[in-house]
Structure formats: structure tokens, C-alpha cells
Amino acid sequence: MASHSFSEERGTTCLTNQDQYPYNVIYCGNCSLPFEYCEYNGPEEFQRCLLWRRENYPELFSTYDESLLTDAFKNVSLADSLSKAVESNNNSSSKKKSPINPEVVIARAQRKGRKQVTIISGLDKTGVKLSEFSRVCKKQFSCGASVVTAPDMREVVEIQGPIFGTSRILVCNG
Amino acid sequence: MFKKFNPQGDIVSQVPIKSSVQRSIRNQILEQFPSVEPFIEDILPRKEKWILIKCHGHMNLISINYEQPIFFNLRTGPYFPSLRLLHAYPFLLPRLQVDKGAIRHILKGADIMCPGLTSAGARMDEELGSNRMVGIFAEGKEHALAVGVTKLSTEDVKNVNKGVAVENIHYLNDGLWKLSLGEQQS
Numbered sequence: 023m024a025s026h027s028f029s030e031e032r033g034t035t036c037l038t039n040q041d042q043y044p045y046n047v048i049y050c051g052n053c054s055l056p057f058e059y060c061e062y063n064g065p066e067e068f069q070r071c072l073l074w075r076r077e078n079y080p081e082l083f084s085t086y087d088e089s090l091l092t093d094a095f096k097n098v099s100l101a102d103s104l105s106k107a108v109e110s111n112n113n114s115s116s117k118k119k120s121p122i123n124p125e126v127v128i129a130r131a132q133r134k135g136r137k138q139v140t141i142i143s144g145l146d147k148t149g150v151k152l153s154e155f156s157r158v159c160k161k162q163f164s165c166g167a168s169v170v171t172a173p174d175m176r177e178v179v180e181i182q183g184p185i186f187g188t189s190r191i192l193v194c195n196g
Numbered sequence: 197m198f199k200k201f202n203p204q205g206d207i208v209s210q211v212p213i214k215s216s217v218q219r220s221i222r223n224q225i226l227e228q229f230p231s232v233e234p235f236i237e238d239i240l241p242r243k244e245k246w247i248l249i250k251c252h253g254h255m256n257l258i259s260i261n262y263e264q265p266i267f268f269n270l271r272t273g274p275y276f277p278s279l280r281l282l283h284a285y286p287f288l289l290p291r292l293q294v295d296k297g298a299i300r301h302i303l304k305g306a307d308i309m310c311p312g313l314t315s316a317g318a319r320m321d322e323e324l325g326s327n328r329m330v331g332i333f334a335e336g337k338e339h340a341l342a343v344g345v346t347k348l349s350t351e352d353v354k355n356v357n358k359g360v361a362v363e364n365i366h367y368l369n370d371g372l373w374k375l376s377l378g379e380q381q382s
């Protein structure tokens with residue numbers, strides 16, 4: 023096992039584990055990385071990583087980790103900090119955007135091969151009911167349309183087919 | 197390689213792998229990674245469902261039971277282990293260690309430059325030729341943060357000490373790391 027020549031330096035945990043592959047690596051439930059790489063997320067994200075660690079692996083949450091928590095995060099739970107983040111996002115967006123110009127994004131995405139779909143995101147912030155909107159789309163374009171949850175957990179309307187121009191008109195009028 | 201990977205657009209098909217093909221994949225992986233032999237049944241269990249995920253650019257991913265892919269290759273090229281697999285079996289690949297300063301860049305998808313492998317915190321304990329598959333580890337960290345292919349031999353890295361030393365193929369938080377197949381099962 024020449025390739026494992028660093029192990030002696032990495033301390034006893036590694037040596038005793040040598041016959042216990044697969045290693046059971048614990049991943050951060052907040053950012054999905056091994057704990058030791060959490061710090062490479064943005065500063066606020068890292069705070070949430072620390073909160074997650076404190077709540078789920080208190081035995082791995084060191085006093086050093088504790089010292090990294092900023093005052094704003096020290097006494098809150100992860101859920102609190104998440105809902106706060108959402109709140110502040112909502113506040114800022116509703117203050118800035120919604121009265122005048124909520125941001126609606128029409129994008130195209132590729133499906134299998136050359137099939138394309140139109141994804142309209144941001145509508146949820148405008149007060150348009152997404153299910154209502156997709157129903158109208160179905161009629162208007164005679165194609166499938168549905169409300170799906172995007173990877174970033176926002177709800178978007180997905181329309182089957184590349185119909186950017188016409189869907190833009192609909193969005194503007196609707 | 198997975199920097200801009202987008203499962204919705206880049207996955208072309210997902211098909212079960214026939215048992216005859218499973219056997220040849222298993223053999224190829226054993227040939228490439230002889231050290232994995234005692235664990236092969238854990239990694240590639242005969243009885244489970246093997247899925248081949250074909251992606252644009254002739255990229256193939258292998259998943260067991262639609263879990264996160266464990267191996268990938270280009271066309272019929274050699275198989276790369278995914279980082280999660282490398283975390284579980286760190287002896288799979290020869291290791292190179294970069295200094296702390298390089299981590300940030302690698303996590304953004306940058307290739308590994310020579311100075312990152314020759315500075316004080318870095319280690320190249322093994323002599324390696326060019327075009328070798330390697331695991332990229334980092335100063336002060338236990339687990340790998342990237343899988344790459346050497347562009348220069350370790351000797352050249354020391355002597356030249358300029359330019360790209362290792363091509364970054366797969367890194368923490370890239371498209372492959374984040375890929376989850378659960379929702380596309382149907």
C-alpha cells in the first residue's frame with residue numbers, strides 16, 4: 023500500500039481504521055462536503071454548516087468550531103437561521119421588486135437529445151398562481167406544462183417545447 | 197469536466213446494465229484498481245441494479261440502484277472513481293497533496309498548477325509519470341478534494357515548476373458531486 027504512505031502522519035484514527043474500509047466519512051448536512059471543507063463555503067453558509075454540526079454531531083463540534091460562530095449565529099438553531107434568511111430575502115425582494123417589477127426569467131433547457139423545454143421562474147413572487155398559469159399555458163400552446171420544483175427549491179413552471187417568444191407575451195399580459 | 201454539468205440537459209439516457217456487460221465492467225475496474233479486489237462485492241454488488249447513465253460528450257456514469265454514481269468514464273476510456281468512492285477507499289488512486297492555498301481554486305474547478313504541488317505544504321511522495329489518474333488531497337485535510345490526471349510527471353513538476361501539473365477532472369461540489377438521480381428514476 024505504497025499509496026497510503028501519509029497515514030502515519032494523520033494520526034491514530036487512521037491507523038486503527040486501516041482494515042475498516044470503507045471509511046465512513048461524515049458529510050455536512052448543510053453543504054454536503056466533508057466537514058473539513060465547510061469553511062470554503064461563503065461565510066454565512068459556513069455559519070449554517072457549523073450550526074448543523076452543532077445540532078447533529080455535537081461530539082464533533084469542537085470549542086474551536088464554537089469560536090468560529092459569529093455572535094449573530096451563536097444562540098440560534100439552524101432552522102431559525104434558515105427561516106431568517108428566507109425572511110430577509112423575501113423582505114428585500116418584496117421591498118425592492120414586487121410593487122414595480124418582479125423578476126421573471128424565461129429560460130430554455132435541453133431535454134433528451136434536441137428536445138427543449140421552456141422554464142419560467144420567478145412567477146411565484148408576482149402573485150400569479152403557478153398552477154393557474156400552467157393551465158393557461160396548456161390551453162394556449164396545446165402542450166404539457168407543469169409546476170416543478172427547481173434544484174434551488176423554487177417553484178417554476180415548465181412548458182414542454184421551445185416557445186419563448188409566445189410565452190413572453192403571455193407572461194406580460196397575464 | 198463536470199463544472200457546467202446540468203443533469204436536466206446533459207443526461208441522455210439511463211438504462212440498466214446487462215449482466216454480461218456488468219461482468220466486463222467489473223473486470224476492467226479490477227484490472228485498473230487491483231487493490232479494490234477485497235471490496236469489489238461491496239462496491240459493485242452482483243445482485244443489485246446497475247445503471248448506465250449516458251451523458252452528452254460521451255460521458256458514462258455508473259450508478260448502483262440510482263444512487264450517486266461511483267464510476268465514470270469517457271467513451272470506452274479508463275474508469276474514474278467518484279470522489280465519494282475515493283473517500284471511502286482512499287487507496288484507490290495515488291495521491292498528490294496540494295498546499296492550503298490551492299484548495300480554494302481547485303474547489304472552483306481550476307486545474308492544479310505546479311507551484312501548488314512544490315510549495316512547503318505540498319507533498320508528492322510517489323514518483324508518477326504523466327497521464328496518470330490521481331487523487332488530489334490537501335495540506336491539513338484528510339479527504340480528497342479532487343480527482344485528476346497528471347499532465348506532467350512528478351519529476352517535471354519539480355523541475356519545470358510552471359503551468360498546469362494536473363488536470364482537474366472531478367472536484368467537490370461540481371456537477372457530478374451534486375448529482376442526485378432519485379427524482380429521475382421513472
Ligand SMILES: [Zn+2]
Pocket residue numbers: 050051052053054055057059060071072
Ligand atoms: Zn458544510
